Amino acid sequence: MKICIACGMPMNKPADFAMGDESKDYCLYCCNPDGSMHSYEEKLNGLTAFIIRTQGLDEQAACSAAQSMMAKLPAWKDRNNQDA
Secondary structure, eight states: OEEOTTTOOEEOSGGGBGGGOTTOSSBGGGBOTTSOBOOHHHHHHHHHHHHHHHHOOOHHHHHHHHHHHHTTSTTTTTSOGGGO
8 A cells, every 4th residue: 555645645546546557656536637736826726725624723833734745745745834
């Protein structure tokens, strides 16, 4: 089993991978229509919205939580989150 480098989702079956391509290191939720991976900003915005929707945090707290979670993922670990 692979873990998405951009969001941490477990990828167990081909349909979980970007474009169904098991050689990709990111999942279908982190994939643009052309098969490329979402940018840091796209992922941050999406994760912030998800946290607001599922945990009821305000935008600032949700963004901070999203940045903290993303800093632990391989795709973003070297990213200076203060640039976001």
